[in-house]
Each structure stands twice: as structure tokens, then as C-alpha cells.
């Protein structure tokens with residue numbers, strides 16, 4: 225027996241569809257000992273998109289280009305593997321409402337007239353053996369159930385089932401759900417318990433106002449209104465997995481909501497989260513500092529610690545760790561920002577002690593990072609101007625260095641200038657305190673009082 229296992233997610237070890245397809249394969253291998261498994265990782269090695277040269281070659285034209293020849297051979301191998309397979313397992317994430325283009329490129333090579341289908345009296349007819357079993361491990365971020373706002377954008381499972389359709393599986397979609405059916409109210413109470421909060425007082429109201437709710441969620445949680453709005457709108461759609469025949473195909477222990485929350489929280493605590501909603505958002509280029517007024521708050525400090533210890537201390541900024549000083553001022557500033565629609569400081573950070581280019585850091589975003597040398601943050605708070613916070617580490621010998629901290633602000637109009645002067649009195653507490661905090665922390669790291677984190681700081685990818 226032969227099993228063809230196809231993966232197409234670009235998310236490597238973080239992929240949901242890869243985890244699902246691997247489970248299905250493991251189950252099938254256990255059910256059919258000795259089965260031969262062929263794995264095609266289309267994200268690592270995909271076929272080329274079809275071109276006129278491919279069509280010409282199929283029509284008998286000579287192939288002179290070596291790359292085209294190799295690609296045609298690859299397409300031929302895809303087809304042979306499909307024809308020989310008794311079981312086909314396809315990991316298929318939804319990207320932009322449909323399947324990944326790598327998977328489409330595979331389909332373009334195996335949908336071959338005369339081999340896998342033919343045109344009959346009633347249109348296209350499948351030629352593959354009816355005994356083949358196909359499993360699709362489908363993953364997606366949104367809800368596309370009938371009647372939901374995004375239902376019309378579903379071109380993923382409908383496309384795959386359309387292409388693979390045959391009598392046993394015609395347009396069959398499996399629901400994957402947990403072992404319990406809960407209301408949103410019950411889920412909120414469970415979440416509060418898991419966060420060790422007092423029991424929430426929840427007053428149900430008869431109307432759903434997604435716009436208003438999204439502003440409210442924006443204000444009281446770390447989620448932005450743009451992410452909150454579709455979530456609030458989704459509340460009116462029941463998302464209950466009623467059809468559970470998948471549990472017979474892949475029997476396994478299902479997580480309860482509480483177990484799922486616990487698992488997600490432990491991943492965040494361990495810093496194992498690769499991407500998060502807080503990373504969403506554009507990364508703008510450098511501001512046009514040239515021309516116009518630029519206010520600066522420049523401070524320097526000599527630190528008895530090597531650059532890597534100083535960089536480690538700088539890398540701790542934000543999130544649960546805070547900004548080394550004037551916590552109350554940062555909190556007030558965060559609230560003010562949320563009130564006017566900005567992200568506030570509750571956005572936190574992805575990893576407790578490691579920063580990467582493009583990541584959100586409370587109401588800042590990392591727009592420049594050079595390990596042991598510099599860090600540049602650009603403000604995403606609502607401001608009448610553009611603000612950037614820069615840290616520059618200059619080594620002085622092997623065990624000491626100079627840390628230069630520069631807060632730049634380019635005001636927009638009179639309001640921007642007034643803003644700068646109104647916050648000026650607080651700079652002393654905020655910026656001086658921050659610099660001193662970094663110095664103390666870096667010297668502790670250098671003395672070995674606190675061990676710098678063993679995590680690798682990713683190389684900047686500008």
C-alpha cells in the first residue's frame with residue numbers, strides 16, 4: 225500500500241495543518257502496518273507555475289531549458305505518486321480565502337485529461353480509482369459557516385472538495401470541535417477563572433452593536449478595535465461542531481475550553497509564541513527628520529558592563545517588565561492613548577526578553593535592531609507628530625560601554641509643539657529613570673547577579 229502525504233503550509237513547525245496531517249498519517253500508518261509513505265513538502269520544494277513553455281512541451285515541443293526539464297519531471301513524478309497512492313493526505317491551510325499557491329501548482333500538475341479525468345457527456349469525470357481515500361487537513365483563521373459574514377469568501381474547502389470530488393466524499397466537510405458546547409458567557413467565566421480574576425458580573429443586553437463593542441473591547445483589553453470588530457460581529461454566529469464523524473477517522477482526546485486556555489497561556493508564558501495579533505500593523509520607514517523642527521531628549525550614561533549585557537537590559541523594555549521607572553506615568557500615558565483610539569501599553573510584547581524586528585512593544589514598534597549595538601523604536605501611540613526612541617551602545621574597552629538614549633519627536637503643527645512642551649516636565653522621571661534602570665540591570669547581568677537570558681536574539685532582518 226502507498227500513502228501520499230502532502231504539506232503546503234509555510235509556517236513550518238508552527239503550522240496547524242501540518243500537525244493535523246501528521247496525525248492523520250500516523251493514524252493511517254498504525255492502521256496499515258507496512259504502508260509506504262511518500263512525503264511532499266510543497267513549501268520547501270514546489271513546482272513552477274504553469275507557463276506557455278510547459279504547454280508547448282506537453283504538446284510535443286522540444287525542451288531545451290534544463291530547469292524546465294527538471295520541473296516537467298517533477299510534475300510527472302507528482303502524477304505517478306498520485307496514481308500509485310491508496311491514501312492521500314493533504315495539509316491545506318487557507319491563505320487569502322483559498323489554498324496556498326504551492327498546492328495549486330501541485331493540482332495543476334495532477335489534473336491531467338486522460339490520466340486523472342476525462343470529459344464525458346455530463347462534463348468532467350474523475351478517472352482515479354474509487355478506492356482511493358483522501359483526507360484534507362484544513363486550517364483557517366476565520367469562520368465561514370453558512371450565514372456567517374465571510375461565507376461568500378470561502379474558496380478553500382469548496383475548491384478542494386470540488387477538485388477531488390468522487391461519490392464517497394462528494395462535498396463532505398468535517399467539523400472539528402471540542403468535547404463540550406459552551407456559550408460565550410460560560411467561556412468568559414472560565415477565562416476569568418484561569419486568569420485568577422474575581423467572578424465577572426456580566427449583564428446580557430438584547431442588542432448586538434459590533435461597532436460600539438469593538439471600541440469598548442479596544443478600551444478595556446489589549447486588542448485593537450480593528451481586530452475586535454470582526455470578533456464582535458462573529459458573536460452572532462453559532463459555531464457548534466455538530467457533525468463529528470472526524471472523531472472516528474482520527475480518534476484522539478479532545479481538549480476542553482479550560483484545557484485549551486491553559487495550554488495557550490503556558491505557551492505565552494514560556495515564550496513559545498511565534499506570531500501574535502500584536503505584530504499586525506504596518507512598519508513604516510524612517511520619518512523624514514530632515515527639515516522641520518525636531519525635538520530631542522538626548523542622554524548618555526557610562527555603564528560598567530559589556531555591550532551584550534547592556535543590550536540584554538535594553539531588550540527587557542516594555543511588556544510585564546515595564547520601562548524601568550515611572551510605571552504610573554507610563555500607565556497613564558497608555559490609558560490616554562487607548563481613550564483616543566491608540567494601542568495603549570496593554571499590547572505588551574511577544575517574548576519576555578527577546579525582541580525581533582517588526583514586533584510590537586506596548587505602544588512602540590521595533591523598527592531597527594542590531595544585536596549588542598542598537599535598538600530603534602517608533603511610536604504607534606496617537607501623537608500629533610512622529611516619535612522615535614533610539615538606544616545606541618558604544619563599547620569603551622572590553623568591560624564597559626556608553627549607552628546613548630535619544631527620544632526624537634517631529635511635531636505636526638502647533639498641536640505637536642504644544643504636546644512636546646506639555647510632556648517635557650515628565651521626561652526627567654521617564655527618560656532619566658529608564659537610563660538608570662538599564663544601567664543597574666546591565667551591571668547586574670555583567671556581575672552575574674542575574675544571568676542574561678540564554679535565548680538568542682534574532683538577527684535583524686531589515
Ligand SMILES: Cc1cc2nc3c(=O)[nH]c(=O)nc-3n(C[C@H](O)[C@H](O)[C@H](O)COP(=O)(O)O)c2cc1C
Pocket residue numbers: 233234235238239240241242316317318319320321322363364365366367
Ligand atoms: C498569508 C496568510 C494568509 C491567510 N489568509 C487567511 C484567510 O484568508 N482567511 C482565514 O480564515 N485565515 C487566513 N489565514 C490564517 C490561516 O488560515 C490560519 O492561521 C491557519 O491555521 C494556517 O494554517 P497553517 O498553520 O497550517 O499554515 C492566513 C494566514 C496566512 C499566513
